[in-house]
Amino acid sequence: MSRIRVGIADDHPFILLGVDHLLQRHPDIQVCFKSESIGRLLQLLVDVPVDVLVCDYEFEGDPYADGLNLLDRIRRVAPAVSVVFLSAHSSTHIISSALNAGAAGFVGKGPEGFVGLVTAVRVAKNKRVFLPDSIANRILSTPGCAAEGGSSLDSLSEKELTVVRMICDGMSIGAIAERLNRSRKTVSNQKNAGMKKLGARNDVELVTIVREWSCS
DSSP, X not given: OOOEEEEEEOSOHHHHHHHHHHHHTSTTEEEEEEXXXXXXXXXXXXXXXXXXXXXXXOOTTOTTOSHHHHHHXXXXXXXXXXXXXXXXXXXXXXXXXXXXXXXXXXXXXXXXXXXXXXXXXXXXXXXXXXXXXXXHHHHHHSOOOOOTTSOOGGGSOHHHHHHHHHHXXXXXXXXXXXXXXXXXHHHHHHHHHHHHHHTOSSHXXXXXXXXXXXXX
């Protein structure tokens, strides 16, 4: 029997161990590698091809680490791999955006999410999409709410949303970097990522979009 080759990536060691332990219990699944960093992950995807990647949605310390940007980087080095995101994020907008970008599944961190992880891997191997019933039902019951040319604030990662709100409060990149103890480059990248997701071309449009969504 040909086993499903799986890679695991998460910046929390305990999550890596937990997912590894769960998957290794099933004879049709072979865990080929584990990675705690995006740089290492991208290299492993080249060196150790896998069918499915179970991957954290957001990595600490990487300005390009939200799931949409990460999915794009993964596609460049391993276009055939199916990506199942493992994340604490539960926003329907974030999940929908990830699926629209080509993710093969979205499983929550925690006992309820882990219950469906093995099924998610098997479904992803067959190039289909997996969502737990609880998430699928929420998405189906949520009306479309994307603004013209952009998405809602829920499409932003927590770090991007924090930076965007501070920009809208009139703070400069330098002031935000000092307040959040991040580099200016990181803050700038997070601002730009937020603007791209919201469809804002400049700071004026950004403020307008954020105010509209905050009042909706």
